[in-house]
Amino acid sequence: MRFSTFANRYQQNAGTVQLMEDLGKATAAEGPIYQLGGGNPAHIPEVEAMLRDAMADLAGDAQAFGRMVGEYDSPGGNLAFREALAGLLRDSLGWAVSHENIAVTNGSQSSFGLLFNSFAGPFADGRHRQILLPLTPEYVGYFDVGLAEQPIFDGRRPEIDLLPDRQFKYRVDFEGLELGDRYGAVCVSRPTNPTGNVITDGEMAQLREACSKADIPLIVDGAYGLPFPGMIFTEATPFWDDNTILLLSLSKLGLPGIRTGIVVAHPEVITLIRNHNAINSLAPSRFGPTLLTPLLQGKQLQAVCEGLVRPFYQRKRDHALAVIEHAMADLPLRVHKPEGALFLWLWFEGLPITAHQLYQELMGHGVFVLPGHHFYPTKIEGWRHQQECIRVNYAAPDEAVTEGLQIIARVARQAFSL
Ligand SMILES: Cc1ncc(COP(=O)(O)O)c(C=O)c1O
Numbered sequence: 001m002r003f004s005t006f007a008n009r010y011q012q013n014a015g016t017v018q019l020m021e022d023l024g025k026a027t028a029a030e031g032p033i034y035q036l037g038g039g040n041p042a043h044i045p046e047v048e049a050m051l052r053d054a055m056a057d058l059a060g061d062a063q064a065f066g067r068m069v070g071e072y073d074s075p076g077g078n079l080a081f082r083e084a085l086a087g088l089l090r091d092s093l094g095w096a097v098s099h100e101n102i103a104v105t106n107g108s109q110s111s112f113g114l115l116f117n118s119f120a121g122p123f124a125d126g127r128h129r130q131i132l133l134p135l136t137p138e139y140v141g142y143f144d145v146g147l148a149e150q151p152i153f154d155g156r157r158p159e160i161d162l163l164p165d166r167q168f169k170y171r172v173d174f175e176g177l178e179l180g181d182r183y184g185a186v187c188v189s190r191p192t193n194p195t196g197n198v199i200t201d202g203e204m205a206q207l208r209e210a211c212s213k214a215d216i217p218l219i220v221d222g223a224y225g226l227p228f229p230g231m232i233f234t235e236a237t238p239f240w241d242d243n244t245i246l247l248l249s250l251s252k253l254g255l256p257g258i259r260t261g262i263v264v265a266h267p268e269v270i271t272l273i274r275n276h277n278a279i280n281s282l283a284p285s286r287f288g289p290t291l292l293t294p295l296l297q298g299k300q301l302q303a304v305c306e307g308l309v310r311p312f313y314q315r316k317r318d319h320a321l322a323v324i325e326h327a328m329a330d331l332p333l334r335v336h337k338p339e340g341a342l343f344l345w346l347w348f349e350g351l352p353i354t355a356h357q358l359y360q361e362l363m364g365h366g367v368f369v370l371p372g373h374h375f376y377p378t379k380i381e382g383w384r385h386q387q388e389c390i391r392v393n394y395a396a397p398d399e400a401v402t403e404g405l406q407i408i409a410r411v412a413r414q415a416f417s418l
Helices: 005-011 015-028 045-060 062-070 079-093 109-119 201-214 267-281 287-297 300-327 355-364 398-415
Strands: 102-105 128-133 153-155 159-163 167-171 183-189 218-221 244-249 261-264 333-336 343-348 389-393
Touching (some): 045 300, 062 287, 079 102, 079 287, 109 128, 109 183, 109 261, 109 267, 261 267, 355 389, 389 398
Antiparallel strands (some): 102 261, 333 343, 343 389
């Protein structure tokens, strides 16, 4: 078949494709499988019960159900949902937002392409601007969306603080960080996928100030953050202002199947999203917004995030850490301080094979993880660290996490010839 050059970007196996394919392979494979890769959230029985009840109410309401399945929504997303969410953000976080600051998308992944290509690539003044990722490793799902010929991401190497209990934490290296005119936007995920890092309030304040000085937006990906799903286990203040583009998602709450993303931003950005929705899919799905609106209005959603979701993942994190402490005590291993999201980022210092080789070995033993090198937009010369880390999702059932981590310990021990 003769494809245009546009098709090139869909003919290669991008990191995001590998990640999602592995999820499929793991469910189709024979023998015991330990799915510690991908970004699937856990099935939390109480959360699913609440959602089932909401669904039953909806199915029993002929009018609401009829509208949800039988009518296109407006391209910016469901108005009642946007109003309810704006109310929540005003009341619980004190942000000056209305529905005009909110748009709905079919999963937050679907807005990255539009946003990154709108702030990076060729500009009318002849310059090529990039998106600065001030702290890499960063979410692999960003890297493959660029339409420009030249790379649209510039990822910075972080400072590494070594902490007690064989932990470490990445920190933004502000030394020599000049935004100048090179960048069209700055982007961070907070909490961060893949590391479970929560960039501190101090770092965020510095980034905000730098962005406002350079007159470029700060994109904050809050897929795991506040107000939902609230997977943050440390002190961190959420913020929003006119210069912030905040991305939220219903996925990590337990709803990745219904694909609902949210953008909170200046109305100019919301117009872009609205038009993009209309042009590419006529309208975003009505399902997530219709299901969630009563839960937002009745404040059940916040109660569930605080009372169930956060403690659930905190317990899962502690379980995974305890297994590691026991099974990997003899390995040259450090774990990134897990402050949020649902991942552990394991750093095997001096690993004699690459993270990719380790990942392949592990797949042969039925353990799916993600090799660390995918989480950088480019290779940083002389920084072996990029090849020494793997990401482990600890949302799977406890037995799978325990056995999977024990297999990782065995395979890593072999790699180190211990
Ligand atoms: C940091 C981050 N942002 C965004 C997304 C995309 O989420 P969704 O498209 O399901 O809303 C993910 C998914 O794993 C993620 O980890």
